[in-house]
Amino acid sequence: MASDGFLNKISGFATLAIHAGQDPEKWNSAAVVPPIVTSTTFKQPAPAEHTGFEYGRSGNPTRNTLEECLAALDKGKHALTFASGLGATTTIASLLSCGDHIVSCDDVYGGTNRLFRRVLERLGLQTTFTDFTDLECVKNAIQDNTKMIWIETPTNPLLKVIDIAAVSEVAKEMGDIIVVVDNTFLTPYLQRPLDFGADIVVYSLTKYMNGHSDVIMGAAVLNDDCLEERLRFLQNAMGVVPSPTDCYFVNRSLKTLALRMEQHQKSSYVIAKWLENHPKVTQVLHPGLPSHPQYAIAQKQMTGHSGVFSFKHVGGLQESRKFLSSIKLFILAESLGGYESLAELPSVMTHASVPEEQRNELGITHSLIRLSVGLEDTEDLIDDLDQAFKAAF
Secondary structure: OOOOOOOOOOOOOHHHHHOOOHHHHHHHOOOHHHHHHOOOOOOOOOOEEOOOOOOOOOHHHHHHHHHHHHHHHHHOOOOEOOOOHHHHHHHHHOOOOOEEEEEEEEEOHHHHHHHHHHHHHHHEEEEEEEOOOHHHHHHOOOOEEEEEEEOOOOOOOOOOOOHHHHHHHHHHHHHOEEEEEOOOHHHHHHOOOOHHHHOEEEOOOOOOOOOOOOOEEEEEEEEOHHHHHHHHHHHHOOOOOOOHHHHHHHHHHHHHHHHHHHHHHHHHHHHHHHHHHHOOEEEEEEEOOOOOHHHHHHHHOOOOOOOOOEEEEEEOOOHHHHHHHHHOOOOOOOOOOOOOOOEEEOOOOOOOOHHHHHHHOOOOOOOOEEOOOOOOOOOHHHHHHHHEEEEEE
């Protein structure tokens, strides 16, 4: 355990991010920086006898390099990349068949909620949303035809922390159920779900892993050879693949992931503590704070928390609109995990597609604001929030 009670930092993470999959010897040129291979097709020495690559959708040297690095960072055996985070989610869900059932945590990314409710349900896959912070709710939601459990931790946008090991144990006790963990908010630098029993880790690489708000991409990391073979088939058959150029950008960005996550973590904690003491703030939802309901679970499975968290204030929609219209350094925009600081109102932005009744049950109200703390000077960000509060209240 680290001095702050969280897990110790992962030894050698920055080294892996820089060297895993990057061996210059794999290229004829011995290039230290992996090249961008844009070719859509590859010469074969004889019919149906390729030398490792045959068509860009099925495999690409630049993409394979990124996948090798991603697998190493999560201490996994396999990694697959996709055209978006939702593309990864869609492909993973395609492991299932009509009539199968998914149990999902109730507080998830709005796009995941929408995919499960409005697309997969139409294709014959049923989803039950429930509170994963209560293991009895998880057990009660599992049915005879449950084939997948979908965990997002910390959740979006309420930052609930779910005990990955406990839910995985329930899944294994109750049947042949695939446990998927969306680790987008933390990255493998702060949490490695495979270590706690998850079968598949999924990412929106768009967020922290790329970190520069200029690439849309997703990934899945896993150990099971059979699952990997099935996913690799779906990746090729469905064609949800990223471009070589985007793969190059994400691979490059991983080289600074450890440094970036350290700064995101430090700044968000300072800002969260400042907000806790603000007279207009009623609650700060940050897993790194002792006031967080699942603080003990966070310490058990995380090495710390990232730059994204939410807070609630004493006002309503009018005050939220004024606050978000008054920020100057923070940018009013969706997404998270970039070098720039963002702020948004989930009730009308990222989670507007979630049914109003479900939003109300969860507490995604008009007074809930989500921040993504970037890499600017912390003091400047606090000054910006302070002036926005004064303008709104």
